[in-house]
Amino acid sequence: MRALQLIEDRRLEAVDLAPPPPPALGEVTVRIKAVALNHIDVWGWRGMAFAKRKLPLVIGAEASGEVETVGQGVSDLLPGQLVSIYGARTCGLCRACREGRDNLCEHVAGVHGFHLDGFAQELINLPARLLVPAPPGVDAIGAAVAPVTFGTVEHMLFDNAHLEPGETVLVHAGGSGIGTAAIQLAKRMGCTVITTVGSNDKIAKAQALGADHVINYREDRFEGVVRKLTRKKGVDVVFEHVGADTWAGSMLSLKRGGRLVTCGSTSGVSTSINLMQLFQQQLKLLGSFGCRMENMANAMQKMATGLVRPVIDTEVDFDSIDAALKRMEGRDVFGKIILRVA
Numbered sequence: 001m002r003a004l005q006l007i008e009d010r011r012l013e014a015v016d017l018a019p020p021p022p023p024a025l026g027e028v029t030v031r032i033k034a035v036a037l038n039h040i041d042v043w044g045w046r047g048m049a050f051a052k053r054k055l056p057l058v059i060g061a062e063a064s065g066e067v068e069t070v071g072q073g074v075s076d077l078l079p080g081q082l083v084s085i086y087g088a089r090t091c092g093l094c095r096a097c098r099e100g101r102d103n104l105c106e107h108v109a110g111v112h113g114f115h116l117d118g119f120a121q122e123l124i125n126l127p128a129r130l131l132v133p134a135p136p137g138v139d140a141i142g143a144a145v146a147p148v149t150f151g152t153v154e155h156m157l158f159d160n161a162h163l164e165p166g167e168t169v170l171v172h173a174g175g176s177g178i179g180t181a182a183i184q185l186a187k188r189m190g191c192t193v194i195t196t197v198g199s200n201d202k203i204a205k206a207q208a209l210g211a212d213h214v215i216n217y218r219e220d221r222f223e224g225v226v227r228k229l230t231r232k233k234g235v236d237v238v239f240e241h242v243g244a245d246t247w248a249g250s251m252l253s254l255k256r257g258g259r260l261v262t263c264g265s266t267s268g269v270s271t272s273i274n275l276m277q278l279f280q281q282q283l284k285l286l287g288s289f290g291c292r293m294e295n296m297a298n299a300m301q302k303m304a305t306g307l308v309r310p311v312i313d314t315e316v317d318f319d320s321i322d323a324a325l326k327r328m329e330g331r332d333v334f335g336k337i338i339l340r341v342a
């Protein structure tokens with residue numbers, strides 16, 4: 001079967017691997033349909049000194065597939081069923097897992113496509129408990145962007161930032177995969193959405209998703225525009241994932257008691273914090289990574305009813321993966337890049 005392996009930093013190869021054995025107890029063989037690319041794939045491809053991993057490694061952290069074969073002890077999945085795949089190999093036994101706080105698993109074995117072999121392969125055996133069935137009306141692409149893109153944003157906005165209808169939220173990088181999801185999820189619940197983009201051709205696209213105000217951060221200082229738009233009050237919630245380049249401005253964009261929720265740092269991992277600003281303004285800083293499986297189910301339910309939709313930049317095959325990752329690295333995308341596996 002075909003698979004896409006990272007051989008060394010910045011070198012990916014389409015290879016032939018032996019298909020997996022029949023599924024073990026509690027396992028399912030999944031035929032992968034679509035893999036959605038994320039910044040974690042760019043990090044992995046560029047090389048991360050601190051990542052515990054062995055090369056070669058099959059890439060792909062976010063995917064959908066069809067149930068091919070069901071192992072013993074699996075009663076709730078049927079061959080042919082479309083599923084969304086949880087991206088981390090949790091234990092399923094610890095307190096966090098049993099309570100549905102999957103991304104706080106105490107014995108997580110790693111993230112697929114980053115620490116462990118990922119989903120850019122035709123067939124893979126997985127524990128059935130890590131598969132979330134797609135409801136009718138959700139296709140392979142919708143199910144592919146539920147685990148990391150929509151699931152992460154659901155977890156950030158609702159579980160962590162406790163976003164409420166009527167609040168104002170600043171979404172950084174509105175053209176990124178999670179940016180396009182955050183604009184829609186916040187707007188559909190009745191929030192005012194301010195977003196940033198890096199080029200003027202993305203402005204109309206962000207507005208079409210529901211953004212009320214779009215700031216080109218290369219032309220204007222976003223924190224100044226945010227203060228003007230909110231009559232110097234600031235926003236209730238900042239949705240961060242850019243990191244070093246935007247952190248100080250994000251803190252300045254918050255109202256008193258505001259919440260900053262972050263899941264990434266694409267521009268760099270280190271910054272400084274003005275502690276006086278933190279405590280005097282009573283700001284809340286929330287770190288978020290991954291999601292709970294329930295977030296995936298909730299996101300797909302919203303797709304099924306047409307409330308939100310995946311925003312797809314392009315679909316690529318194994319041969320054009322390098323160009324796709326370079327475009328992501330250069331932020332020359334609007335929405336998700338989908339790697340078609342079958």
Ligand SMILES: [Zn+2]
Nearest residue numbers: 091094097105
């Ligand atoms: Zn666990």
